[in-house]
Amino acid sequence: METIPSGVCAPIGFMAAGVCCGIKKGKAKRDLALILSDSPCKAAACYTKNLVKGAPILVTQEHLKKLAAHGAIVNSGNANTCNGPEGLAHAKAMARFAALRTGLRPEDFIVASTGVIGQRLPIETIEAGMDALVKDLSKDGAARAREAIMTTDTREKETAVEFILSGRTVRIGAMAKGSGMIHINMATMLSFITTDCSISGELLQEALSACVEKTFNCVSVDGDTSTNDMVCALANGRAGNQTIREKGPDYGAFLEALETVSEYLARAIAKDGEGATRLLECAVSGAADEASGRKLALSVISSSLVKAAFFGSDANWGRILCALGYSGVAFDPDKVDVAFRSAKGFIAVCSGGRPLPFDEAKAKDILSADEIGIEVKMAEGAATAKAWGCDLTYEYVKINGDYRS
Amino acid sequence: METIPSGVCAPIGFMAAGVCCGIKKGKAKRDLALILSDSPCKAAACYTKNLVKGAPILVTQEHLKKLAAHGAIVNSGNANTCNGPEGLAHAKAMARFAALRTGLRPEDFIVASTGVIGQRLPIETIEAGMDALVKDLSKDGAARAREAIMTTDTREKETAVEFILSGRTVRIGAMAKGSGMIHINMATMLSFITTDCSISGELLQEALSACVEKTFNCVSVDGDTSTNDMVCALANGRAGNQTIREKGPDYGAFLEALETVSEYLARAIAKDGEGATRLLECAVSGAADEASGRKLALSVISSSLVKAAFFGSDANWGRILCALGYSGVAFDPDKVDVAFRSAKGFIAVCSGGRPLPFDEAKAKDILSADEIGIEVKMAEGAATAKAWGCDLTYEYVKINGDYRS
Numbered sequence: 001m002e003t004i005p006s007g008v009c010a011p012i013g014f015m016a017a018g019v020c021c022g023i024k025k026g027k028a029k030r031d032l033a034l035i036l037s038d039s040p041c042k043a044a045a046c047y048t049k050n051l052v053k054g055a056p057i058l059v060t061q062e063h064l065k066k067l068a069a070h071g072a073i074v075n076s077g078n079a080n081t082c083n084g085p086e087g088l089a090h091a092k093a094m095a096r097f098a099a100l101r102t103g104l105r106p107e108d109f110i111v112a113s114t115g116v117i118g119q120r121l122p123i124e125t126i127e128a129g130m131d132a133l134v135k136d137l138s139k140d141g142a143a144r145a146r147e148a149i150m151t152t153d154t155r156e157k158e159t160a161v162e163f164i165l166s167g168r169t170v171r172i173g174a175m176a177k178g179s180g181m182i183h184i185n186m187a188t189m190l191s192f193i194t195t196d197c198s199i200s201g202e203l204l205q206e207a208l209s210a211c212v213e214k215t216f217n218c219v220s221v222d223g224d225t226s227t228n229d230m231v232c233a234l235a236n237g238r239a240g241n242q243t244i245r246e247k248g249p250d251y252g253a254f255l256e257a258l259e260t261v262s263e264y265l266a267r268a269i270a271k272d273g274e275g276a277t278r279l280l281e282c283a284v285s286g287a288a289d290e291a292s293g294r295k296l297a298l299s300v301i302s303s304s305l306v307k308a309a310f311f312g313s314d315a316n317w318g319r320i321l322c323a324l325g326y327s328g329v330a331f332d333p334d335k336v337d338v339a340f341r342s343a344k345g346f347i348a349v350c351s352g353g354r355p356l357p358f359d360e361a362k363a364k365d366i367l368s369a370d371e372i373g374i375e376v377k378m379a380e381g382a383a384t385a386k387a388w389g390c391d392l393t394y395e396y397v398k399i400n401g402d403y404r405s
Numbered sequence: 406m407e408t409i410p411s412g413v414c415a416p417i418g419f420m421a422a423g424v425c426c427g428i429k430k431g432k433a434k435r436d437l438a439l440i441l442s443d444s445p446c447k448a449a450a451c452y453t454k455n456l457v458k459g460a461p462i463l464v465t466q467e468h469l470k471k472l473a474a475h476g477a478i479v480n481s482g483n484a485n486t487c488n489g490p491e492g493l494a495h496a497k498a499m500a501r502f503a504a505l506r507t508g509l510r511p512e513d514f515i516v517a518s519t520g521v522i523g524q525r526l527p528i529e530t531i532e533a534g535m536d537a538l539v540k541d542l543s544k545d546g547a548a549r550a551r552e553a554i555m556t557t558d559t560r561e562k563e564t565a566v567e568f569i570l571s572g573r574t575v576r577i578g579a580m581a582k583g584s585g586m587i588h589i590n591m592a593t594m595l596s597f598i599t600t601d602c603s604i605s606g607e608l609l610q611e612a613l614s615a616c617v618e619k620t621f622n623c624v625s626v627d628g629d630t631s632t633n634d635m636v637c638a639l640a641n642g643r644a645g646n647q648t649i650r651e652k653g654p655d656y657g658a659f660l661e662a663l664e665t666v667s668e669y670l671a672r673a674i675a676k677d678g679e680g681a682t683r684l685l686e687c688a689v690s691g692a693a694d695e696a697s698g699r700k701l702a703l704s705v706i707s708s709s710l711v712k713a714a715f716f717g718s719d720a721n722w723g724r725i726l727c728a729l730g731y732s733g734v735a736f737d738p739d740k741v742d743v744a745f746r747s748a749k750g751f752i753a754v755c756s757g758g759r760p761l762p763f764d765e766a767k768a769k770d771i772l773s774a775d776e777i778g779i780e781v782k783m784a785e786g787a788a789t790a791k792a793w794g795c796d797l798t799y800e801y802v803k804i805n806g807d808y809r810s
Contacts, residue, residue: 052730052738052758082726084739084759117723118760227727304709318522321487322632325457333457334489353457354489355523394799 001257007142007158010173011196012238013038017136018148021129023077023115023122030148032129035192036071036102036137037236043069043110044205045232046212054081054228055091056111063095063107067201069234070108072192073098074149076177080113080121081227090121097127101134110232112190114151114177117227146175149190153177157268163257165250168241170197174261178219178229178269189216191231191265197254198237199244207255208233215262218294218387219270220302231262270388271371275395278310279371283386286378292329293385299327300374301389310372311391315340315363317349320374335379342369406662412547412563415578416601417643418443422541423553426534428482428520428527435553437534440597441476441507441542442641448474448515449610450637451617459486459633460496461516468500468512472606474639475513477597478503479554481582485518485526486632495526502532506539515637517595519556519582522632551580554595558582562673568662570655573646575602579666583624583634583674594621596636596670602659603642604649612660613638620667623699623792624675625707636667675793676776680800683715684776688791691783697734698790704732705779706794715777716796720745720768722754725779740784747774 008016016035023031043064047057063069073094080087091113095106113121136144146156160173178189199207212231237243244250271279282300287293300306303323309316317338325333338350345366349358366372414421421440428436448469452462468474478499485492496518500511518526541549551561565578583594598613617636642648649655676684687705692698705711708728714721722743730738743755750771754763771777 050727050730051732051735052726079723082723082738082755082758082760084757116721117727118755119723120760227723227730316521318484318487318632321457322455322522325455325632327456330456333487350487350523352489353487355487355525 001161001163001260004160004162004171006173007146007160007175008035008173008192008194009139009142010160011171011194011236013196013236014173014194015137015139016141016145017133017138018141018144018146019129019132019136021133022125023075030144031075031077032126032133033074033145033148034071034098034133034137035145035194035234037194037234039236039238041069041234041236042067042199042201042204043232043234044201044208045110045230046209047230048226048228050227052081052227054079054113055083055087056080056113057228057230058088059091059095059111060230060232063109067205069110070104071098071102072110072112072232072234074112074190075126076114076149076151078113078115078119078121079117079228082118083120087121090123093123094126097130101130112230114149114190114228142173142175149175149177151177152274153272155268155272157265157272159261159264161257161260163253165197165241165253168239170239170241171195172197172257172261174265176265176269189229189269191216193231193233193258193261195233195235196237196239197235197244198239198241199235199254203244203251204233204235207251207258211255211258211262215259215266218298219266220298220387220389267388270390273390275393276390277370277393278391280307280310280374280389280391281371281386282374282376283384284376284378285384286380287383287385288381290383290385293383294387295329296324296327296376297385297387299323300376301387304392307389307392310367311393313364313367315349315358315360315367320376321350321353324376331378331380337377339375340366341373341375342366342371344369406566406568406665409565409567409576411578412551412565412580413440413578413597413599414544414547415565416576416599416641418601418641419578419599420542420544421546421550422538422543423546423549423551424534424537424541426538427530428480435549436480436482437531437538438479438550438553439476439503439538439542440550440599440639442599442639444641444643446474446639446641447472447604447606447609448637448639449606449613450515450635451614452635453631453633455632457486457632459484459518460488460492461485461518462633462635463493464496464500464516465635468514472610474515475509476503476507477515477517477637477639479517479595480531481519481554481556483518483520483524483526484522484633487523488525492526495528498528499531502535506535517635519554519595519633547578547580554580554582556582557679558677560673560677562670562677564666564669566662566665568658570602570646570658573644575644575646575659576600577602577662577666579670581670581674594634594674596621598636598638598663598666600638600640601642601644602640602649603644603646604640604659608649608656609638609640612656612663616660616663616667620664620671623703624671625703625792625794672793675795678795680798681795682775682798683796685715685779685794685796686776686791687779687781688789689781689783690789691785692788692790693786695788695790698788699792700734701729701732701781702790702792704728705781706792709797712794712797715772716798718769718772720754720763720765720772725781726755726758729781736783736785742782744780745771746778746780747771747776749774
């Protein structure tokens with residue numbers, strides 16, 4: 001598997017666009033994006049589990065019932081959520097605008113919005129920007145599209161890989177946005193995955209669901225699960241590989257590549273957590289099973305106290321034990337080891353649930369790196385799991401203290 | 406019911422003490438406290454639900470099996486948690502020290518510790534401070550005791566009430582500590598309640614459990630449920646009322662007074678949340694039942710995004726809908742009203758799940774008060790519930806970025 005450039009435009013037949021239509025007031029920032037395939041795609045998606053769902057989610061769920069689509073239209077700056085029937089009409093209008101200008105049907109489009117909740121979507125502004133958007137579509141539009149879906153993100157997030165399936169080169173490209181309001185089960189995270197792999201809609205959905213569970217759903221920035229977000233995948237089959245219709249070796253290879261792309265983006269989102277200065281990766285081993293391992297890892301990564309301690313490069317491992325203890329997973333606290341790892345070294349701080357003597361200066365140095373591994377070893381079984389998060393900083397509070405203005 | 410002075414020493418027969426024995430290094434701060442009744446007490450307690458429990462919790466659970474005790478010994482500055490068999494021996498030693506100097510048995514004492522996890526408890530320091538502690542015991546010792554149990558608390562928390570039970574005046578006094586690591590199900594919160602009411606141990610426990618569920622367990626500062634904390638009650642019967650042995654009117658009056666005291670402390674703890682500038686009270690009405698109402702209110706009060714918005718006095722009610730949506734409680738999002746209330750006024754911001762036009766300047770003014778009511782009205786039933794929390798501030802991050810040093 002090789003990493004390649006061009007993000008969502010890397011697979012054959014995909015174009016993208018990103019323009020500034022004026023939703024983000026007073027700022028000349030791109031806020032409207034389009035992804036389009038030159039041929040019909042199998043399509044799959046995973047959605048937020050929040051009971052309060054944005055209008056675009058409802059529309060997309062409807063459109064993807066047939067496990068097929070042709071493209072995606074996305075705006076940032078407004079979540080189009082809690083806007084009642086008008087919000088729903090606006091989400092449908094976005095698909096209609098895209099269809100009108102591409103000769104396709106509204107139901108061929110995935111619709112997504114991200115931004116403030118409970119403010120009317122300026123649909124006229126979007127309509128006025130449509131011509132420029134469609135004109136902007138091109139094979140090198142990935143950079144503009146990934147920029148147009150950002151809200152408080154400080155970094156653009158995209159990746160692409162290629163790999164061989166039975167002699168044919170297949171590509172997967174992806175872009176994501178997500179920075180705050182990010183917690184297990186999607187949160188304010190949008191991710192668009194394109195591939196030229198030929199695969200059935202059913203298996204595309206199955207692969208995506210499996211993959212999301214282990215990657216996007218294992219990221220927590222602030223414990224808030226958003227109303228709007230989703231991960232979707234479009235597969236246009238242009239690579240010409242023999243269509244994947246069963247779970248054989250080809251499916252395995254596709255799943256592996258999809259996981260690589262998803263894990264890359266999940267880490268990038270955690271690293272770009274609002275105000276974050278460090279990426280935290282909690283790796284649990286010796287868990288009873290994968291699900292409980294994930295629950296434990298997520299509990300650590302979600303703890304405000306753990307997150308604040310890492311901001312201060314403070315090896316306060318007691319807070320990690322504490323977070324494991326309230327995770328809801330049963331384990332023997334006297335059989336837990338904790339260690340920290342970064343590019344600057346490795347240090348064990350707790351063994352069998354008790355303190356190990358350690359060099360505080362060395363620990364501080366290791367924890368001053370920008371990516372920190374928290375290694376938790378239990379004695380409950382053989383399962384492993386990972387979760388990603390970030391430190392809690394002054395900046396997070398600042399960003400969220402007055403987001404709307 | 407009247408509010409009276411003297412906290413835990415308000416009920417007849419209780420004395421308290423608080424001294425500086427030297428656990429909190431480099432700071433001449435009180436860190437060792439004692440509460441003692443002049444006669445045997447019925448005793449009850451509710452404990453942290455964290456799987457990782459501090460050694461003092463284990464010792465107290467053992468001592469209170471008989472639903473009786475005589476006093477409590479408490480230290481701050483060190484949680485005596487994750488210290489293995491030595492930690493357990495130290496917690497037992499604290500009870501033994503108190504017993505030796507009061508002519509009682511070790512099992513007559515509740516033991517509590519709060520502070521850093523995973524550092525050896527300096528038991529020699531505590532032993533050396535015991536003579537001064539016992540000497541300090543007095544009827545006016547409540548202020549010193551409440552000071553000695555504080556960690557990052559910025560305000561002392563105590564209250565007392567008196568009320569009449571069948572012609573006799575009965576008193577309940579209480580003190581608490583708690584500021585960070587506070588979330589539903591106890592968290593780092595210690596509360597000591599004394600009363601001269603005569604009541605059976607079983608009913609004292611039942612009243613305390615019912616009361617904790619509605620008050621202390623409805624406070625969230627940062628989502629972390631601590632390893633160490635508990636609410637305990639000592640009832641020495643010195644008021645001379647007819648012993649409460651069944652759930653009649655006397656039990657009802659006692660429960661009401663206990664709830665008043667507990668709610669006062671729960672609010673005080675939320676208001677003193679680490680770095681907090683505002684108390685948030687979320688009141689849910691129209692819930693299907695009390696438990697789901699509490700879950701909804703707690704989800705709002707626990708959301709980092711909601712908390713950060715209130716720090717900025719930002720009427721970002723969409724985040725409230727969002728937090729309700731991921732609470733795990735089923736409800737109709739199109740039948741939710743949200744309003745804010747403070748000493749500066751009242752403003753409705755959302756009706757039927759949709760935005761109401763409102764005056765942003767007025768909202769900002771209302772939200773600049775130091776106590777904010779978040780009123781959520783649903784259409785699921787007739788139950789109401791409340792939860793308390795605080796805003797998320799720069800200061801919280803600062804306090805927790807380097808707590809151990």
